[in-house]
Amino acid sequence: MTTLLQQIANGLVLGATIGLIALGYTMVYGIIQLINFAHGEVFMVGAFGGLAVYRWVLPESVRGDWYISLPAMLVGGVVVAVVIAVLMERFAYRPLRNAPRLAPLITALGVSVALQEAIRLWFPNADAAQPFPRVFIDAQVRLGDVSIPASGLLLIVVSVILAVLLQTYISRSRMGRAMRATSQDRDTARLMGVNPDRVIVLTFVLGATLAGIAGVLYGSFITNVDNSIGFQNGIFAFTAAVLGGIGSLRGAVIGAFIIGLIKSLGGQYMPGGTQYDYVWIFVVLILVLVFRPQGLFGEAERVRA
Amino acid sequence: MSRFTGLIPLALVRPFNALGGLLLLVAAMLPWATFLLNDGPFPEKSTLQYFDAPFELTGFRWHLLVFGVVALVTTFVPLRGKDRVLRALGWGGLVIGLVCGYFIAENGGGFGAITAADGASAFGSVVAVLGGLLLILGSMAKPLDEIPEWPTSLFGLTGMAARLEAYAYLIVAFAGVLWLVTQTLTAGGIGGAAFPYAGPIFLAFLGFAGGLLGALHGIGLTRWVSHLSEKHRAFSIIVLLACAFLLPFPFTGAGSQYWMQVAAVIGVYAATAIGLNIVVGLAGLLDLGYVAFMGIGAFVAANLSGAVASQVGLDLPFPVAALIAAVIAGIFGAIVGSPTLRVRGDYLAIVTLAFGEIFTRAAQNNIGELTGGASAIPGVPQVTMFGTAFNEKITLFGAELPSGVLYYFMIVLVVGAIMAVFANLKNSRMGRAWIAIREDEDAARAMGIRTGKAKILAFLVGAMLAGLAGAIFVHKLGTASYDSFKFLESVTLLAAVILGGMGTIPGAVLGASLLFVLPEKLREFDDFRLFFFGLALVFIMRFRPQGLVPDRHRRAELAGETAEGKPIETEEEQAVLEHEERGHAGPSAPKEDRA
Numbered sequence: 001m002t003t004l005l006q007q008i009a010n011g012l013v014l015g016a017t018i019g020l021i022a023l024g025y026t027m028v029y030g031i032i033q034l035i036n037f038a039h040g041e042v043f044m045v046g047a048f049g050g051l052a053v054y055r056w057v058l059p060e061s062v063r064g065d066w067y068i069s070l071p072a073m074l075v076g077g078v079v080v081a082v083v084i085a086v087l088m089e090r091f092a093y094r095p096l097r098n099a100p101r102l103a104p105l106i107t108a109l110g111v112s113v114a115l116q117e118a119i120r121l122w123f124p125n126a127d128a129a130q131p132f133p134r135v136f137i138d139a140q141v142r143l144g145d146v147s148i149p150a151s152g153l154l155l156i157v158v159s160v161i162l163a164v165l166l167q168t169y170i171s172r173s174r175m176g177r178a179m180r181a182t183s184q185d186r187d188t189a190r191l192m193g194v195n196p197d198r199v200i201v202l203t204f205v206l207g208a209t210l211a212g213i214a215g216v217l218y219g220s221f222i223t224n225v226d227n228s229i230g231f232q233n234g235i236f237a238f239t240a241a242v243l244g245g246i247g248s249l250r251g252a253v254i255g256a257f258i259i260g261l262i263k264s265l266g267g268q269y270m271p272g273g274t275q276y277d278y279v280w281i282f283v284v285l286i287l288v289l290v291f292r293p294q295g296l297f298g299e300a301e302r303v304r305a
Numbered sequence: 306m307s308r309f310t311g312l313i314p315l316a317l318v319r320p321f322n323a324l325g326g327l328l329l330l331v332a333a334m335l336p337w338a339t340f341l342l343n344d345g346p347f348p349e350k351s352t353l354q355y356f357d358a359p360f361e362l363t364g365f366r367w368h369l370l371v372f373g374v375v376a377l378v379t380t381f382v383p384l385r386g387k388d389r390v391l392r393a394l395g396w397g398g399l400v401i402g403l404v405c406g407y408f409i410a411e412n413g414g415g416f417g418a419i420t421a422a423d424g425a426s427a428f429g430s431v432v433a434v435l436g437g438l439l440l441i442l443g444s445m446a447k448p449l450d451e452i453p454e455w456p457t458s459l460f461g462l463t464g465m466a467a468r469l470e471a472y473a474y475l476i477v478a479f480a481g482v483l484w485l486v487t488q489t490l491t492a493g494g495i496g497g498a499a500f501p502y503a504g505p506i507f508l509a510f511l512g513f514a515g516g517l518l519g520a521l522h523g524i525g526l527t528r529w530v531s532h533l534s535e536k537h538r539a540f541s542i543i544v545l546l547a548c549a550f551l552l553p554f555p556f557t558g559a560g561s562q563y564w565m566q567v568a569a570v571i572g573v574y575a576a577t578a579i580g581l582n583i584v585v586g587l588a589g590l591l592d593l594g595y596v597a598f599m600g601i602g603a604f605v606a607a608n609l610s611g612a613v614a615s616q617v618g619l620d621l622p623f624p625v626a627a628l629i630a631a632v633i634a635g636i637f638g639a640i641v642g643s644p645t646l647r648v649r650g651d652y653l654a655i656v657t658l659a660f661g662e663i664f665t666r667a668a669q670n671n672i673g674e675l676t677g678g679a680s681a682i683p684g685v686p687q688v689t690m691f692g693t694a695f696n697e698k699i700t701l702f703g704a705e706l707p708s709g710v711l712y713y714f715m716i717v718l719v720v721g722a723i724m725a726v727f728a729n730l731k732n733s734r735m736g737r738a739w740i741a742i743r744e745d746e747d748a749a750r751a752m753g754i755r756t757g758k759a760k761i762l763a764f765l766v767g768a769m770l771a772g773l774a775g776a777i778f779v780h781k782l783g784t785a786s787y788d789s790f791k792f793l794e795s796v797t798l799l800a801a802v803i804l805g806g807m808g809t810i811p812g813a814v815l816g817a818s819l820l821f822v823l824p825e826k827l828r829e830f831d832d833f834r835l836f837f838f839g840l841a842l843v844f845i846m847r848f849r850p851q852g853l854v855p856d857r858h859r860r861a862e863l864a865g866e867t868a869e870g871k872p873i874e875t876e877e878e879q880a881v882l883e884h885e886e887r888g889h890a891g892p893s894a895p896k897e898d899r900a
Contacts, residue, residue: 035651092843102591103846105651106803109593110842113796117836231792235662238655275670282659289652290644 002145003139007264009143013152013221014236015260016159021237022244022252023166030183031203032097037108038088040234041115042081042208045224046215047132048123049080054133069135081212084115085204089137090184094197112231119227129226132219147186151221158217162210163253170249179203185248232278236263239285245295255296259284310501313446321443322380322391328397328436330373333366337429338409347409347502362657364506365401368513369433372398375520376440385453387619388444390525395440397516398433401509406430408505411687452522455529455658457536471533475541478530483548485514490564490822507823542725549717553710565709568826573778574714575817579723580770585799586808587736588763589743590645591654593795596662600668600790602630602772607682607785631769638768645760661795668787680786710764712781719777723770724810730766731808740808793835800838803845806852813854 021043028036053076053104054069062068092111120127136154140147170176181189182199190196218233219225237252239257246250267277274280288295313321338347362370376394379387409430410416466582492510532543553565577599584592598651598755611620621629641660645653668676676682712857730736738759741749750756779785797820824834847853 092847095847099846099850101651102589103850105591105654106799107843107846109796109799110839110846112839113793114836114839114843117833117839121832122835235658239659242652242655251892272670276666279663279666282663285659286644286656286841289656291647293648293652 003143003268004265008270009148009152010262011261011264012257013148013155013260014263015240015257016156017214017218017221017256017261018233018237018240019163019253019256020158020210022235022240022247022256023163024211025234025238026241026244026249026252027179027203027207027245029241031179031200032093033101034093034104035108035238036093036207037105037234038083038115039207039211040230040232040237041112042085042230043120043211043215043218043233043237044225044227044230045084045097045115046077046081046208046212046218047229048119048126048130048214048215048227049095049212050074050077050219051099051130051132051195051225052076052080054135063133063135066136070216070220071135073135073220074213077216078209078212080207081215082205085208085211086201089201089204094200106298108163112234116227116231123227126227127222132223132225134223135220149221151217155214155217155221158213159253162213165250166206166210167249175199175202236281239281239288241286241295242293243295245297246295248295249299251295307372313442315446318398318443318446319380321439321446323377323439325391325395325398325436325439325443326373326376326380328373328432328439329369329394330430331374332398332402332433332436333362333370333373335429335432337366337405339427347405347866350389365405365509365513366429368509369398369401372516373436382451384524386450386523386525388447388449389452390520391440391444393516393519393722394525395437395444395516396441396519397437399437399511400512400515401432402430402435402437404505404508404512406434408502425504452528453525455525457533468537471537472540474530475534475544476536478534479541479544479548482545483551485517489514490567538728539675542721549721550714553713562709565713567822568710569709569781570778571715571818571821572713572720573774573781574798574801574821575814576716576720576723576774576777577771578798578805578813578817579720579727579772580767582802582808582810582813583727583739583770583797584763584767585802586806586813587731587743587761588739589650590760590763591657592764592767593654593658593792593801594641594664595657595767595796595798596790596792596794597661597664598634598638598768598771599794600664600779600787601626601768601773602634602775603779603785603790604621604668604676604682604775605630605633605772606776607685607779609865610685610780622630623776623780630776631773634772634775635765635769638764638766638771639761641768642761642764645764646757658792661792665787665791668790676785676787683783685779685785687780687783712777716777719773720814723773725812726766726770727810735759797838797840800842804841804852806854809852809854812852812854 002143021040024039025036028034028039033217050073053073057076058069058072088111092107093104096107123130134151136151139150141150141153170179178189178194178199179202181192181194182196186196189199218229236259237256239256241252242255243258244253244255246252261278262280262284266280267274270276270280272279311686372394376391376398379390379394384390408428458470460470462470489507489510492507518527552568577595580598581592581595584595586592606623606629609619609621609626609629610623641657644656648656731740736754738749738754741752741754742756742759746756775790778789782789798817801816801820802813803816804812804819805814820838824831
């Protein structure tokens with residue numbers, strides 16, 4: 001029983017990370033119908049941005065104070081992630097907006113590979129896993145028999161709060177209304193005075209902000225990062241977004257927690273153990289795509305070319 | 306139309322071109338490096354101290370000389386398609402200049418090496434770059450001419466005589482291709498410590514080859530040859546195979562063991578790329594886990610080969626094992642393809658990616674004791690037929706051929722067969738169904754195509770080809786490891802197909818060759834390989850989505866051109882231009898009209 005609860009706790013932490021990434025996937029897909037393969041790399045770059053701030057910006061004296069170093073790293077991670085995402089949108093995706101559907105997908109793949117390699121090549125020593133500082137309170141929080149690292153708990157809390165904030169922003173604010181309008185019909189939205197380019201950039205910025213925050217928090221949770229964390233978690237996040245119904249924010253978060261639980265419970269209870277935990281996620285992905293492509297909360301599939 | 310159109314006035318076009326050609330010519334005669342570099346003199350006597358006989362030019366300097374002379378002549382001769390020729394020569398010269406200049410500056414300590422230092426001057430690369438730029442600007446000042454059409458028979462022959470004439474041209478053309486291939490393979494030698502300049506010389510040679518082919522394309526020669534070879538397909542396949550068989554003979558210069566190794570590996574990837582081309586290029590189904598099928602073929606073949614590490618304990622002859630490998634890979638292909646019945650477009654790409662990842666994971670964990678896990682399946686025996694192991698040296702027609710040449714021959718045969726399969730499939734009922742599905746699945750279905758069957762068949766055929774290639778690959782390599790079949794290999798193959806041109810055979814072969822020869826030549830950049838692959842995907846999709854050798858349909862779809870290669874918008878723009886000329890009263894006139 002304790003094992004089960006412990007695995008559920010682990011699954012929730014992973015789900016929180018994936019959820020923050022999945023929100024970016026689902027928003028971008030909702031607006032420009034692009035599977036932004038490189039979004040996982042934005043998350044990875046965010047983690048490295050936070051690491052860079054810790055190593056080269058923060059003075060020794062304040063590194064131990066988490067209430068200084070953690071916000072600083074979050075800002076660093078978010079800034080790097082947002083810059084990368086905006087550049088990517090501007091120079092890789094925007095020119096292809098009216099191209100056949102496969103073209104931007106291949107571009108996204110290219111951006112993803114290039115970003116991974118760029119970090120490996122040019123971030124000092126990043127050809128091996130880099131230790132990530134334990135900036136947040138380095139303690140285990142005990143809930144009954146279950147213990148969660150404080151940083152894991154922080155990840156869950158932040159993820160839920162940000163998801164709620166994002167949902168509120170998109171459903172209440174003026175810009176959120178513009179985003180929804182653009183995702184329904186870009187041309188009509190333009191006629192109504194919405195600037196789709198601005199809306200799309202904003203979508204990328206919001207997604208990258210969440211991914212950057214997720215990167216830094218995830219880094220301080222697992223305490224070492226390498227250039228492949230983005231690809232793996234990106235695929236998980238994409239699976240979560242699809243499971244929840246791509247385009248739906250609520251679906252992405254719930255899907256992410258389900259995926260997190262599948263991974264941790266599958267690794268515990270399914271044959272093959274943790275070596276195959278990854279496989280169960282892909283099996284779920286394939287089953288969902290085949291039998292319920294609109295996902296749990298998505299609308300029925302629109303006709304797409 | 307291009308963004309350079311109208312950048313320079315038409316009156317200056319000819320002076321620009323003439324000056325550009327002249328500069329290329331001069332650049333060939335100038336020294337290129339002011340001092341001796343640490344790695345030894347830059348090749349082709351281009352270092353100042355080694356520069357004694359200005360007219361005995363070799364290598365890239367000879368290429369530049371040729372380009373310069375041709376550009377000068379072309380500028381003043383009425384020739385149809387000449388601005389395309391000039392543009393190609395300009396790009397070629399620019400690449401040669403940039404590549405050599407960059408390497409000299411980067412290797413030899415900075416800007417002084419390629420300009421002037423220690424009282425010595427060596428402006429070769431700078432002048433070549435300038436000349437190339439002038440030619441490009443000059444040739445792009447106005448919309449490009451159409452590529453001229455050539456008659457099938459140049460002498461107006463008919464019947465048998467015309468056929469023989471065409472055969473003669475084809476033999477010459479393919480001999481030229483053979484020459485270009487061997488020159489490309491051997492240009493600069495093998496990358497590594499022994500040949501410090503393999504990279505730049507090879508890239509400069511690519512610039513030359515590209516410029517040459519571009520110029521030939523501009524005057525309509527390549528189109529004419531491809532037209533001829535399509536007309537006499539059987540004959541051209543025979544000649545092409547003969548050329549491929551001639552490659553390992555000593556007189557070509559590529560007949561060493563090393564190049565046979567490289568050529569065999571390229572062949573394996575080319576075969577796989579053609580298979581992927583069926584799935585992606587013809588049927589338009591993006592497959593991101595394609596290398597898994599190659600892996601399945603490889604592991605099946607390894608297990609049936611009698612390798613000590615295999616748990617199956619069977620020792621089948623290679624053709625049988627390869628066939629079984631292909632069939633099993635094909636079955637998996639059909640299984641992976643089955644979601645295509647319900648899943649479309651980018652979702653399908655993700656399903657294939659997921660499958661690829663599952664394969665890698667399973668192979669890594671030695672699923673069913675079949676893959677050897679992290680320790681792989683070592684010691685896969687060499688293919689042996691008629692008592693000869695395929696890695697032995699053989700003597701043929703009195704010439705001693707290097708070891709590994711039998712693998713090369715086998716690969717050539719397999720690639721030839723796969724090409725034939727692809728060409729026939731493409732023009733078959735099924736191939737047209739695939740293309741229709743790629744263009745518009747709903748319309749295809751409405752036309753009575755059974756899309757589900759067609760898509761699964763595409764996956765099945767593609768996977769079988771990959772499985773076959775995998776079986777050869779594992780015997781050639783001697784080891785079957787999950788490491789050879791990871792996601793990045795899928796990306797590389799995809800990049801090969803896209804770079805070459807989706808839906809065309811020469812494209813897939815060219816793409817695979819480039820992507821697997823370049824790392825051999827550019828050892829010092831090996832670390833950057835994947836980074837450049839990623840960037841290349843982005844840039845190709847942005848600037849040339851139809852690839853190097855575009856498919857006619859594909860071009861219509863991706864590049865906004867008609868199937869004949871003319872830009873679709875030409876007519877519209879022509880109309881706009883005419884309109885502007887009619888209302889000609891300076892650029893401000895239209896605004897006043899509107900007001």
